[in-house]
Amino acid sequence: MLPPLPLALPDGQGREALDALYRFVAAIELTPAVAVHSQDRAGIVRFWNRACAKLFGVPAQQALGQPFASLVSHLEQQDEFDRSIAAIWSTLQAPPAREWHVQCLDGRRLWLHSSHFPVIGEGGAQQVFCMEMDISARKEIEGTLQQAALVFDNARDAILVMDRDYHVLAVNRAYTTMTGFHAHEIIGASLPSLRLGVQDQAFYDRILRHMDRHDHWEGELWSVRRDGAPFPIRASLSAIRDAQGEVTSYMALLSDITDRKRMEEEARRLAHHDPLTSLPNRVLFMDRLAQALAGNRRQHAEFALMFLDLDHFKAINDTHGHEAGDAVLQEVAVRLARCVRGVDTVSRLGGDEFVVLLTDIGGADQAAHVAATVMQSVARPVAAGGREISLSVSIGIALCPSDGQDAKTLLRHADVAMYHAKQNGRNEFCFFSPAMNAHVHERVQTENRLRRALANGEFVLDYLPEVDIASGRTVGVEALIRWRDPERGLLLPEQFIHAAEESGLIVPIGQWVLREACRQARQWRDQGYPMVVAVNLSNVQFIHNNLVHYVDEALQGSGLAPEYLDLEITEAVVMNSGSATRETIDALRGRGVQLTIDDFGTGFSSLTSLRLLPLSKLKIDRSFVDEITRAPDQAVMIPAIIAVARSLRLRVVAEGVETIEQLHYLRQHGCDEYQGHYAAMATGTPPLTSPHP
Structure with missing residues (x-):
């Protein structure tokens, strides 16, 4: 719509300028590509084309006569726009064209490319015209491209x-970070010439042929960093086609998979290796054994x-803690590996059990030599848990093909031989022999009979009196377990206790002994015979985590005062008195509860250990008492033991007293109590007094 004519038309050049303006306005009135509007000094719209x-x-009829600012908002740039228009009025100069972000009355937001210029007549500027082009679409494309560039x-x-000839057009920051190359070192290079990997030209030729057929290739390969270090990558190469289906470029996505490969390798290692010692585990060992059999x-x-089985390893764990036990296993693993050849296999099956596969040996002599070397190596003390721990190992050896021609048989026979080594006193090696199977069968039978005996109540207790030497009165009894086996008759402890310890049945059997002994002692007390009842504890029982709980149950169940x-414990318990034992x-x-060291003098307990423990008594082993009559000159240990006990303020009990001479000797040297056949035999109903001269 044309702007209204001025009330007084100018003459001369002013009239000519105005005529030119109106010819220009008439020309742009119908121009569809350019939006043209004008405003006067007050900001009122005077021209508004279609x-x-x-x-x-x-529409024009709505816009004309209205403030331009009421029709179009320049948003956060409004103040800047107002200053720009004001500058035109004051300088009569057209500013450079620029872009503005505006909002229409209907809420639409547009990007405009705007050119403002003044129309000057007589007396100064008459109007400010503006030519605007909508560049919103271009801005959107630019934004998309910028976003894509940021994402890239x-x-x-x-x-x-890369272009269609596989020459690099661009690389992103991740590529330069991953490889160490700068972008300018890569741009323009061809795919095969890139140091993407250590593969040869034939490898890249196969990729390019695959791309020609499928537009995509994906796989793993080794790449090389700028410093020459190789590393694994995952590559995905894709063709980019235009609307006509023509390939315009290629894009490669590359991922550094070093960490993934490391984790995969660790997973494979853990699947076939023991996590504590890094030795081959059972899975890998069985595979190696299968290869040896083949x-x-x-x-x-x-x-x-x-x-191989470490001797008394459970005591190490219970005494020094599991961290110390783990350290011992790790050190043993290192020592075992040093004792064999590279072609041999050392494996940890679990716990303290190890197996060694000696391939292509010259015979039993070579196996015996390796076993002896292993025993010497393991025997060196191990520093763990803040102290040195002494070790020994029992080893069973089976030969192929003489002792078996399949994995199951060989493992079983080596295990049987190892058990035989333990039965022989531990710390030795044994070759398998067929006769050993009979011993294993007997062991299994004994364990089954022990379970039956426990369930059927076949165990009984006899009591051996402990007599005060000074008064001759019975002051206590020692509870001794017996087994009334329906098939073999009455069995003494030495005939079954070892099997009970090996099988772990000593724990429930020991619980029964505690309960029964406390019950009987309470019954005697109720009958007017208060006396102490002594119960022997094996090393296995003492290191059991629930021993204190079982003692509490026995005392509470019987009502016996603690x-x-x-x-009675052994010197071995004293010597291994770690934190848990203490x-x-x-x-x-x-x-x-009272505590007594049983069979004192036969072990290797130190005075320091004895001094630190809250003990009640020492029991002199019967072997020293026997020497009183058999070899008097050898009986000098008894006064020494009594002197040690006195220094520790402990009472002394002598075991195995059978003669009056032995009793006189003990009384002469200050022994407090004794027990043995001279006082009374062990029976289910012992005499509660035992007079003597």
Whole structure:
């Protein structure tokens, strides 16, 4: 719509300028591409062409005469726009064209490319015209491109963009970070010439042929960093086609898979290796054993299988803690590996059990030599838990093919031989022999009979009196277990206790002994015979985590006062008195239970250990008492033991007293109590007094 004519038309050049303006306005009135509007000094719209009406959504009749600012908002740039218009009025100069972000009355937001210029007449500027072009679509494309560029440059994966001839056009930041190359070193290079990997030209030729057929290739390969270090990558190469289906470029996505490969390798290692010692585990060992068996069948290659078990390892765990136990296992693993050849296999099956596969050996002599070397190596003390721990190992050896021609048989026979080594006193090696199977069968039978005996109540207790030497009165009894086996008759402890310890049945059997002994002692007390009952504890029982609980149950169940229960322990327990053992001893003494060292003098307990423990008595082993009459000159140990006990403020009990001469000797040297056949035999109903001269 044309602007209204001025009330007074100018003459001369002014009239000519105005005529030119109106010819220009008439020309752009119908121009669809450019929105043109004008405003006077007050900001009132004076011209508004059809393109303007379409662009802003406001018809001319509504726009004319209205403030331009009420029709179009320049948003956060409004103040800047107002200053720009004001500058035109004051300087009569047209500013450079620029872009503005505006909002229409209907809420639409547009990007405009705007040119403002003044129309000057007589007396100065008459109006300010503006020519506007909608560049919203271009801005959207630019924004998309900028966003794409940001995504490209900030992508976690390395990206290569290549032309249709596989020459690099662009790389992102992740690529330069991953490889160490600068972008200018890569751009323009061809795919095969890139140091993407250590593969040869034929490898890349196969990729390019695959791309020609499928437009995509994906796989793993080794790449090389700028410093020459190789590393694994996962590559995905894709063709990019235009609307006509023509390939315009290629894009490669590259991922550094070093960490993934490391985790995969660790997973494979853990699947076949023991996590504590890093030795081959059972799975890998069985595979190696299968290979050895196959070699034996093909080439008659003889090999040996060694089954190793650390002696008394549970005591190490219970005494020094599991961290110390783990440290011992790790050190043993290192030592075992040093004792064999690279072609041999050392494996940890679990716990303290190891197996060694000696391939292609020259015979039993070579296996024996390796076993002896292993025993010497393991015997060196191990520093763990803040102290040195002494070790020994029992080894069973089975030979292929003489002792078995399949994995199951060889492992079983090596295990049987190892058990035989333990039965022989531990710390030795044994070769398998068929006769050993009979011993294993007997052991299994004994364990089954022990379980039956426990269930059927076949165990009984006899009591051996402990007599005060000074008064001759019975002051206590020692509870001794017996087994009334329906098939074999009455069995003494030495005939079954070892089997009970090996099988773990000593724990429930020991619980029964505690309950029964406390019950009987309480019954005697109720009958007017208060006396202490002594119960022997094996090393296995003492290191059991629930010993204190079982003692509490026995005392509470019987109503016996704790001071009437005496628990006899061995010197081995004293020597292994770690934190757990000391806690057990302190807990028992804290309840008032007495503790006695049994068979003193036959072990290797130190005075320091004895001094630190809250003991009640020492028992002199019967072997020293026998020497009083058999070899008097050798009986000098008894006064020494009594002197030690006196220094520690402990009472002394002598075992195995059978003659009056022995009793006189003990009385002469200050022994407090004795027990043995001279006082009374062990029976279910012992005499509660025992007079003597």
